[in-house]
Amino acid sequence: MKTKPSLGLMVVMLMFPQIVETIYSPALGSIADAFSVSYAQAAQTLSVYFVAFALGVVTWGVMADKLGRRPTMLIGLVIYSCSALVAMQTLSFTVLILARVMSAFGIAVGSVVTQTMLRDAFDGNELAKVFSLMGMGIALSPVVGMLLGGYLTSAGGYHYVFLALTTMALALFVYNLLKLPETQTENQSVNLRDLTVRMVKDPQVIISAVLVALYNIALFSYYQLGAFRFSELGLSAELFGYSGIALGLATLMGSYVNKVLLTRNASQHSLLLLSALLLAGGAVGVYVMLDTLYFVVAMMLVVMSFGIAIPNILSSALVDYKQYAGSAGAVFGLLYYLMIGSGLALTGFVQNLGYVLLACSVVTSMVTLSRR
Numbered sequence: 001m002k003t004k005p006s007l008g009l010m011v012v013m014l015m016f017p018q019i020v021e022t023i024y025s026p027a028l029g030s031i032a033d034a035f036s037v038s039y040a041q042a043a044q045t046l047s048v049y050f051v052a053f054a055l056g057v058v059t060w061g062v063m064a065d066k067l068g069r070r071p072t073m074l075i076g077l078v079i080y081s082c083s084a085l086v087a088m089q090t091l092s093f094t095v096l097i098l099a100r101v102m103s104a105f106g107i108a109v110g111s112v113v114t115q116t117m118l119r120d121a122f123d124g125n126e127l128a129k130v131f132s133l134m135g136m137g138i139a140l141s142p143v144v145g146m147l148l149g150g151y152l153t154s155a156g157g158y159h160y161v162f163l164a165l166t167t168m169a170l171a172l173f174v175y176n177l178l179k180l181p182e183t184q185t186e187n188q189s190v191n192l193r194d195l196t197v198r199m200v201k202d203p204q205v206i207i208s209a210v211l212v213a214l215y216n217i218a219l220f221s222y223y224q225l226g227a228f229r230f231s232e233l234g235l236s237a238e239l240f241g242y243s244g245i246a247l248g249l250a251t252l253m254g255s256y257v258n259k260v261l262l263t264r265n266a267s268q269h270s271l272l273l274l275s276a277l278l279l280a281g282g283a284v285g286v287y288v289m290l291d292t293l294y295f296v297v298a299m300m301l302v303v304m305s306f307g308i309a310i311p312n313i314l315s316s317a318l319v320d321y322k323q324y325a326g327s328a329g330a331v332f333g334l335l336y337y338l339m340i341g342s343g344l345a346l347t348g349f350v351q352n353l354g355y356v357l358l359a360c361s362v363v364t365s366m367v368t369l370s371r372r
Contacts, residue, residue: 022145111333215306219302233293287358
């Protein structure tokens with residue numbers, strides 16, 4: 001009988017890496033002032049996150065197969081907790097950058113090992129339903145991060161942000177130490193190079209990685225460009241933060257629709273077509289209404305599409321690699337995180353949310369139609 005971890009803990013562990021990323025954004029101004037650097041220099045502490053996170057995904061995924069899921073998770077959380085504590089205490093901007101690198105590297109364990117444990121414990125339609133719950137948490141986490149980060153920064157600057165992150169990390173470590181089971185039934189030795197070559201040549205893996213990246217770029221482009229759009233419309237940053245509540249409701253709606261349709265045995269292909277249609281409608285709506293606040297309403301369709309698509313893609317992407325779930329998850333995660341990082345870099349260059357969403361929509365529709 002398979003050992004099944006607590007789904008509540010799994011949701012938290014998947015949410016936490018993205019909360020770590022987004023809670024930090026409101027504190028960039030405080031960091032710039034405290035360390036006497038420009039805002040652009042302060043933003044470097046955010047940009048290094050993606051590179052270090054991608055390296056962490058590979059490292060922890062491989063270790064999860066060799067050492068086991070539980071010890072790997074605990075090691076990653078220890079590294080993250082220590083790094084967050086250093087970031088809170090340091091007076092050197094260089095040390096802060098290094099602490100952020102190690103923080104991102106450590107907390108990547110929450111993404112790859114959690115997904116690996118879920119693939120250990122669940123199969124088929126049950127796994128799709130579990131990932132639907134996880135997808136809801138993933139989409140809600142930026143909202144939680146932004147609201148919490150804004151409040152903490154206003155209350156005590158970046159020190160409060162890092163204090164909160166350190167406290168949460170220590171709490172998660174203790175809870176995992178006490179409650180996290182081991183879901184791996186036997187240790188696996190894998191040639192990572194051969195596995196990577198095999199996966200890169202697998203159309204199912206590449207198409208799944210592209211789709212995961214596209215939906216994430218569509219979602220995070222709002223958090224990247226939305227604040228500037230609000231400012232150009234003469235609206236406050238506080239109102240931008242509250243817009244996350246509307247997107248959170250859309251996340252719940254998308255996850256609910258996905259759950260209902262899975263219960264009615266809707267095919268994965270039909271669910272992905274529905275997601276692509278919602279993304280297209282939201283993209284056109286944002287493009288048309290970008291000069292008004294109503295573009296947020298259209299953005300809700302984009303978030304709904306995320307809530308439906310991501311669980312179905314993640315649950316089926318690695319069905320042929322279950323015996324090497326950790327290492328395969330590492331390679332898969334590296335693929336789509338590199339795509340997400342590149343896509344968001346292009347998003348920053350384009351600086352137009354409507355154009356970005358239209359591009360994501362067109363490519364998503366083409367890839368989805370080819371996937372079958």
